[in-house]
Amino acid sequence: MAPPNHRRPGFSRRAQYALFSGYVVAVVGVIAALLLIIAAHVDPRGFRAVQGVASDAGSPFMSAGRSIARMFGATDDAIAYYLTAVSTNDELKAELDRARTRLVQARVIEAQNRELRSLLKLQDQRTDVIANSRLIGSTLADARRIAVIAVGADAGVRSGFPVRAANGLIGRVLNTGAFSARVLLLTDASSVVPIRVLRDGSPGFVTGNGDGTLDVRGLSAGARTFRRGDILTTSGAGGLYPPHIPVALVISSRGDEGTAVPIANPAAVDYVAVLGLYRPDKPADEVPPAKVPAAP
Amino acid sequence: MSRGIYSDNERVALLWGARITPAISTILGSMLAWAPFISAMPVMPPFGLMVFLCWRFLHPMMWPIWAGLPLGLMDDLISGHVIGSGMLSWTLMLMLFDWLEGRIVWRDWLFGLTMGTLTVTVYLVGSWMLTEQRAHFLTGLPQLLFAVLLYPLVMQLCAALDNRRFRL
Incomplete structure (x- = not known):
């Protein structure tokens, strides 16, 4: 079908004005949008409040959905765990033995470190x-x-x-x-x-x-x-x-x-x-x- | 209200449900970006834009020429793009399609399909370029592929909604 030219509204003055003002609004909006982009590029801090409100609006959806997604993820894993229980158990036991030895070593080093630090009077900057x-x-x-x-x-x-x-x-x-x-x-x-x-x-x-x-x-x-x-x-x-x-x-x-x-x-x-x-x-x-x- | 004496267009103008369905469905499409998944790459197609385009090709006159401004702004806010980018690109798209339709002789569903797919492709590639991600564009390919493959489906959904919206 050849396209009828919808945007040409005929002889009705009212329709013509409505169309014209629509274009005016669109062009002004495009220019405003361009300015917004430039403003965001020059000063990224400008729209943080607005974007914050937007992320607040989305967060209930996200957190509700996330718990559902996690539930499914968990069942998925649980089935796999049953299948590999024995081999995983053996591996973990061996790894636990190794880790215990390393842990003792780490404790010793930690104590030594604390001693040396107090000797040096190093000021730790805490981050809360x-x-x-x-x-x-x-x-x-x-x-x-x-x-x-x-x-x-x-x-x-x-x-x-x-x-x-x-x-x-x-x-x-x-x-x-x-x-x-x-x-x-x-x-x-x-x-x-x-x-x-x-x-x-x-x-x-x-x-x-x-x-x-x-x-x-x-x-x-x-x-x-x-x-x-x-x-x-x-x-x-x-x-x-x-x-x-x-x-x-x-x-x-x-x-x-x-x-x-x-x-x-x-x-x-x-x-x-x-x-x-x-x-x-x-x-x-x-x-x-x-x-x-x-x-x- | 007797339905018989009204034309389709007049009925659309009279029924609020039919009038706001396209806008609501576009915003719902944008809201799919709130799906609760965390990924290292962009995977979600720009559903808001896709619904917007599908309505445009179903009814070329339906969106007023400035419709991209509010709907693009909603999309920017919901998906966290730079504010103004959606307003700008969506409005320019509407203007471009109006201009193009004056040039070509035949318009059918294939025009909507190809133009929509092309537009979504250009939009995704463009946003990848503009955000200056250093990785090769191929990493954005899954998103593009999903978008292109899902586009006809979104078109079907919009058509189904279009048939139903008079009864809303």
């Missing part, structure tokens, strides 16, 4: 846990990697605060609502974390690649900083992330850069802790060289 929460969802349709947690400004969470799981760093708070907050994950391209190699302490930083892996760069040019299997921890440089939080595991290296995977997997982690800023004297929003990318 602001709040504990569940990870309730993530942006699924967006190219940026952002997760949502179920605590917000009411619990004292502010944008810029680091977020960690029991086994490693997750990311940092991007914007907060009253009872939910969006967290920029390590794997996002705009996330930059200063790190240190656990093996020899050499510095570097990791940025996200956007596909679940991280890009690691050393600060000493030319040297082969990273090896496969290296564990990277936060260094505390920049004052945002507290030091000694495990970040990533190096899976391949080329010269002074490499590829790593995060140690804490946001999809597997249920509970996370929001930490205070390591050095609060630096304003949170100026610490990381992050830029908020524009998405259409």
Whole structure:
């Protein structure tokens, strides 16, 4: 069928005016939207309040659905556990024996460490846990990697605060609502974390690649900083992330850069802790060289 | 109200249920981004946009030309995009389709299908480029594939809703 020209309303003046004003509204709206995007690019802090309200609105849906998703995940695992019970039991027993020996060693080292620290009169800068929460969802349709947690400004969470799981760093708070907050994950391209190699302490930083892996760069040019299997921890440089939080595991290296995977997997982690800023004297929003990318 | 004396268009204008169904379904589509899964890659197709496009191709006159502004804003807020990006792109899409339909001679379901699929593809590739993710675009391929494969299904759903909305 050849298209009838609907947008040409004939001789009715009223219809013509309505059509014209519709176009005026649309064009003005497009210009306003363009300005909004530019404003968000220039000053990423501008719309945090609005985005916070939006993430609050979504959080009940996410947390309700998350418990259902977890229930199914649990049954799934439980069936698999029955099938592998005996072999898993043997493996775990052997591992427990090894772990006990290591634990005793670790206790000794810990005591020694405490003694040496008190000898050196090292001042520990404490970082407080602001709040504990569940990870309730993530942006699924967006190219940026952002997760949502179920605590917000009411619990004292502010944008810029680091977020960690029991086994490693997750990311940092991007914007907060009253009872939910969006967290920029390590794997996002705009996330930059200063790190240190656990093996020899050499510095570097990791940025996200956007596909679940991280890009690691050393600060000493030319040297082969990273090896496969290296564990990277936060260094505390920049004052945002507290030091000694495990970040990533190096899976391949080329010269002074490499590829790593995060140690804490946001999809597997249920509970996370929001930490205070390591050095609060630096304003949170100026610490990381992050830029908020524009998405259409 | 006797139905016999009204044309379809007039009946749409008179029935609130029929008038707000397209907008509500678009917002519900956007709200699917709230599904409680955490993933390392974007996997969820942009359902809000897909529903929006399907309605557009079912009834070219149905959306006023500014409809992309409120609905795009809702999508931005729900899925956490940069505010304004959806408003801008959705409105530009409507304008582009109006312009295109004036150019081509034949319009049928195939036009809606190909244009919708193309638009969703360009939208996803564009947002991948603009967010400056360093990984290769292939990592975004599952999302694109889901979107392209689900598009005809969304079209069917919209058509089914369209048949039913007069009785709402």
